[in-house]
Amino acid sequence: MLVVQKFGGSSVANTERILNVANxxxxxxxxxxxxxxxxxxxxxxxxxLIKKAHEICDSPSKREMDMxxxxxxxxxxxxxxxxxxxxxxxxxxxxAYQVGMITTSSHGIARLKEIKTTxxxxxxxxxxxxxxxxxxxxxxxxxxxxxxxxxxxxTAVAIAAALGADLCEIYTDxxxxxxxxxxxxxxxxxxEAISYNxxxxxxxxxxxxLHNRSVEMAKKYxxxxxxxxxxxxxxxxxxxxxxxxxxxLISGIAGEDxxxxxxxxxxxxxxxxxxxxxxxLAKADVVVDIIIQSMGxxxxxDISFTVDCASLNDAKNVIEAxxxxxxIAAVDYNQDLAKVSIVGAGMVADAGxxxxxFEAMYDNHINIHLISTSEIKIxxxxxxxxxxxxxxxxxxxxxx
Amino acid sequence: MLVVQKFGGSSVANTERILNVANxxxxxxxxxxxxxxxxxxxxxxxxxLIKKAHEICDSPSKREMDMxxxxxxxxxxxxxxxxxxxxxxxxxxxxAYQVGMITTSSHGIARLKEIKTTxxxxxxxxxxxxxxxxxxxxxxxxxxxxxxxxxxxxTAVAIAAALGADLCEIYTDxxxxxxxxxxxxxxxxxxEAISYNxxxxxxxxxxxxLHNRSVEMAKKYxxxxxxxxxxxxxxxxxxxxxxxxxxxLISGIAGEDxxxxxxxxxxxxxxxxxxxxxxxLAKADVVVDIIIQSMGxxxxxDISFTVDCASLNDAKNVIEAxxxxxxIAAVDYNQDLAKVSIVGAGMVADAGxxxxxFEAMYDNHINIHLISTSEIKIxxxxxxxxxxxxxxxxxxxxxx
Numbered sequence: 007m008l009v010v011q012k013f014g015g016s017s018v019a020n021t022e023r024i025l026n027v028a029n030x031x032x033x034x035x036x037x038x039x040x041x042x043x044x045x046x047x048x049x050x051x052x053x054x055l056i057k058k059a060h061e062i063c064d065s066p067s068k069r070e071m072d073m074x075x076x077x078x079x080x081x082x083x084x085x086x087x088x089x090x091x092x093x094x095x096x097x098x099x100x101x102a103y104q105v106g107m108i109t110t111s112s113h114g115i116a117r118l119k120e121i122k123t124t125x126x127x128x129x130x131x132x133x134x135x136x137x138x139x140x141x142x143x144x145x146x147x148x149x150x151x152x153x154x155x156x157x158x159x160x161t162a163v164a165i166a167a168a169l170g171a172d173l174c175e176i177y178t179d180x181x182x183x184x185x186x187x188x189x190x191x192x193x194x195x196x197x198e199a200i201s202y203n204x205x206x207x208x209x210x211x212x213x214x215x216l217h218n219r220s221v222e223m224a225k226k227y228x229x230x231x232x233x234x235x236x237x238x239x240x241x242x243x244x245x246x247x248x249x250x251x252x253x254x255l256i257s258g259i260a261g262e263d264x265x266x267x268x269x270x271x272x273x274x275x276x277x278x279x280x281x282x283x284x285x286x287l288a289k290a291d292v293v294v295d296i297i298i299q300s301m302g303x304x305x306x307x308d309i310s311f312t313v314d315c316a317s318l319n320d321a322k323n324v325i326e327a328x329x330x331x332x333x334i335a336a337v338d339y340n341q342d343l344a345k346v347s348i349v350g351a352g353m354v355a356d357a358g359x360x361x362x363x364f365e366a367m368y369d370n371h372i373n374i375h376l377i378s379t380s381e382i383k384i385x386x387x388x389x390x391x392x393x394x395x396x397x398x399x400x401x402x403x404x405x406x
Numbered sequence: 407m408l409v410v411q412k413f414g415g416s417s418v419a420n421t422e423r424i425l426n427v428a429n430x431x432x433x434x435x436x437x438x439x440x441x442x443x444x445x446x447x448x449x450x451x452x453x454x455l456i457k458k459a460h461e462i463c464d465s466p467s468k469r470e471m472d473m474x475x476x477x478x479x480x481x482x483x484x485x486x487x488x489x490x491x492x493x494x495x496x497x498x499x500x501x502a503y504q505v506g507m508i509t510t511s512s513h514g515i516a517r518l519k520e521i522k523t524t525x526x527x528x529x530x531x532x533x534x535x536x537x538x539x540x541x542x543x544x545x546x547x548x549x550x551x552x553x554x555x556x557x558x559x560x561t562a563v564a565i566a567a568a569l570g571a572d573l574c575e576i577y578t579d580x581x582x583x584x585x586x587x588x589x590x591x592x593x594x595x596x597x598e599a600i601s602y603n604x605x606x607x608x609x610x611x612x613x614x615x616l617h618n619r620s621v622e623m624a625k626k627y628x629x630x631x632x633x634x635x636x637x638x639x640x641x642x643x644x645x646x647x648x649x650x651x652x653x654x655l656i657s658g659i660a661g662e663d664x665x666x667x668x669x670x671x672x673x674x675x676x677x678x679x680x681x682x683x684x685x686x687l688a689k690a691d692v693v694v695d696i697i698i699q700s701m702g703x704x705x706x707x708d709i710s711f712t713v714d715c716a717s718l719n720d721a722k723n724v725i726e727a728x729x730x731x732x733x734i735a736a737v738d739y740n741q742d743l744a745k746v747s748i749v750g751a752g753m754v755a756d757a758g759x760x761x762x763x764f765e766a767m768y769d770n771h772i773n774i775h776l777i778s779t780s781e782i783k784i785x786x787x788x789x790x791x792x793x794x795x796x797x798x799x800x801x802x803x804x805x806x
Contacts, residue, residue, distance in 0.1 A: 092466070
C-alpha cells in the first residue's frame with residue numbers, strides 16, 4: 007500500500023514533535039507500506055519569516071517572499087529525514103525542485119499544475135521513505151512559488167493523486183473534523199465520515215482543519231482522506247465520496263473572523279459590469295469569496311463581495327483606480343466582520359433551516375449584514391465580536 | 407564593467423546591515439555596472455541550524471545537513487532582493503538550482519565543477535541586479551550540497567570566473583588582509599596588495615579573511631580580488647598575480663587553534679604505506695593538512711598529520727578500523743594544539759628566517775611539537791594556550 011502522510015506545522019514544532027512524527031512514519035513503513043511524508047514549516051517559522059520580511063519593507067516583492075518562506079518547509083523535511091536516518095531507516099528529503107512540483111506563476115497563491123513522478127517513484131522503488139516539502143512549487147520560469155496558507159494539504163493530496171496512493175492521511179493537532187470548532191463550541195462532536203462536498207463547504211468556510219483546495223483536489227481525483235491527530239491514536243475523520251453514516255441535516259458550523267466586505271454602490275445596470283470588476287480584481291490576484299448583487303436605487307445595482315483582510319489593500323487599490331471609469335457612486339469598506347456558516351448535505355430538502363438560523367441570531371440580538379446561500383450551506387456576515395456567540399447558538403439550535 | 411560582490415554573514419546579520427549592503431550594491435549599480443551579489447547566511451543562522459540538527463541526533467546525515475543549511479543562504483538572498491526591489495531597483499534572487507551551480511557529491515565539502523551562465527546572463531542582460539546564494543551547490547543527483555565553511559568566497563570567485571567579471575569584491579567585517587589577526591596582534595598592519603600565492607598560504611593557515619579555495623580559484627582563472635569592509639570606505643587589500651608594492655620578507659602571520667595532530671608510530675617501512683593511509687582517510691572525507699613522515703625505531707616510520715578538530719572523530723574511526731592491518735604499533739592523538747605560520751614570498755631567499763622564528767619561540771619558552779616548511783611559509787605546532795603569545799612575538803620579531 008502507498009500512503010501519503012501530511013503533518014502540519016504544530017506537529018513538527020520542535021525536536022520532540024519531530025521525533026514523534028518519525029515514530030508515526032516508521033509504524034506505517036515497518037507495516038510494509040511505502041510512505042511519502044509531506045511537511046509544513048515548523049510552528050511559527052512562517053510567521054517569523056514574514057515578520058523578518060516586513061522589517062525590510064512594508065510590501066515585500068511576492069517572488070522574493072516565496073523564496074524566503076519556502077526555506078521553512080525545507081528545514082522541516084531535512085530535520086525529519088535526519089531523525090529517520092538516525093533511526094536506521096532509508097530516507098530522502100525532497101524540495102519542490104527535486105520533485106518537480108510545477109505550479110502557476112502567481113506568487114503567494116500559486117496553483118499546482120503538474121507533479122512529476124520520476125524521482126518520487128525512483129526513491130519509492132528503493133524503499134526509501136520520501137519526505138517532501140509542502141506548500142512550495144516551481145513556476146515555468148524556475149522560480150519558487152507557494153500555494154498560500156494551508157497549501158501543504160494540497161501538496162499532500164496532489165502527490166497522492168499523482169502517485170495513485172491508496173490513502174492520504176492529514177495529521178493535525180485535533181482529532182478530526184468537528185461539527186464546529188471545539189475551542190469555540192465546547193460540546194462540538196467529532197464527525198466519523200463526511201462527503202467531499204460537505205467537507206468542501208466546511209473547509210472553505212473557515213473550519214481550518216483542511217485546506218479547501220486540497221478537498222477539491224481529493225474530490226476530483228477520488229483520493230481518500232483521513233484527518234487525524236499526530237498526538238493521539240484516535241481514528242479521525244474519513245473524507246470520501248459516499249458516506250455510509252446516516253446523513254445529518256446539518257453536518258457542521260464554521261466561523262471565520264478574517265473577513266472584509268466591500269460594497270460598490272450605484273453601479274450602472276449594464277451588461278459586463280460584474281465581469282469588468284471581478285476580472286480586474288483577479289488580475290491583481292485578489293481572491294473574492296462571497297459575491298452578492300442586488301438592486302440599487304434609480305435602476306442601478308449594488309454589488310457586495312468579501313475578501314480576506316490581507317487582500318483588502320490590494321482590492322482597494324484596484325477599486326480606487328477604477329471606480330470612476332466603472333461609474334460607481336460610492337464604495338463602502340468594512341473589515342470588522344465574521345462569516346458564520348452552517349453546512350449539511352441534508353439541508354436542501356428542509357425549507358425551515360434558514361429561518362431557524364436567522365431565529366438563532368435574532369434570539370441573541372445579532373445583526374446580519376449579508377446572507378449567501380447554496381444547496382448545502384448558508385453563510386451570514388455578522389459583527390466579528392459576535393462570532394463565538396453565534397456559533398454556540400447555532401450548535402445548540404441544531405442539536406449537533 | 408561586471409562586478410561580483412560577496413558579503414559575509416556578519417555583513418547581513420540583521421535588517422540594518424542588509425539595508426546597508428543594499429546601499430553598497432546600489433552605488434555600484436547606479437555607476438553603470440552590472441552587479442552579481444553573493445551572500446552567506448545571516449549572522450549565526452548556520453550555527454543555529456547545526457544546533458537544531460544536533461538536537462535531533464549526534465551525527466546527522468550529511469545530505470540532509472546540506473538540505474538544512476542551504477536555507478540560511480536562501481533567506482539572505484530573498485531579504486536583500488526585497489530591500490533592493492523596495493528601493494526601486496530591478497533585482498532577482500537565485501539559489502544554486504536556479505543558477506545551475508554544479509558540484510561534486512561530497513556533502514558538506516563539495517567542490518564546484520561547473521557554473522551554468524544561461525540564467526545569470528539572461529538576468530544581467532535585463533539589467534537586473536542578481537543576488538545569488540553562496541556556499542551551496544547541486545550534485546549530479548540533483549541533491550543540495552554545500553562547499554564547507556567559508557564556501558561563499560569560492561562561490562563568488564567561481565561566478566566571477568564563469569562570467570568573466572572585471573572584479574570580485576569580498577566584503578567582510580575587517581578592512582582587508584592584515585599582517586596578522588588584529589584581534590590577537592594589536593599592531594598588525596593592513597596589506598595593500600598581496601600575490602595569490604602569499605594569500606593562499608595565509609588563507610590556508612587560518613587567516614580567516616578569505617577561504618583558501620577561493621584564492622586557488624582566483625589564481626587559476628586570474629580573477630582580481632579585493633578584500634574590503636562592508637562597514638567603512640577603506641580601500642581594502644588587492645589580491646592579484648603581480649604585486650607592484652615592494653616585497654616584504656614576511657607578509658603575514660597566521661594562527662589557527664582548531665588543530666588536531668595524529669601520530670602513527672612504528673609503521674612498516676614499505677612502499678604504498680602512505681598511500682593506503684591517506685586514501686582511506688580521503689574516502690572518509692577527512693581533509694588532512696600537514697603531513698610529516700620521519701624515521702622511527704628499528705627500520706619503521708613515524709607518520710604525523712593534522713586535521714581540524716571537527717574531523718578528528720572521523721579520522722579516528724578510519725585509523726582504529728585499519729591500524730592492525732596497516733601494522734601500526736601505536737597511535738597518539740592530541741587536539742590541544744595550535745598552528746602558527748609565517749608567510750612571505752621573500753622567505754625563500756633568506757636562510758635565517760626559520761631560525762629567527764624558532765628563536766622567538768625559545769625566547770618565550772614555547773615548545774614546538776612539529777615543524778613543516780614550504781618555499782613561502784613555515785608552520786609550527788605549539789600548545790593551543792600559547793598561540794596568541796607566539797603570534798605577537800613573531801610580529802615583533804619580524805617588525806611587521
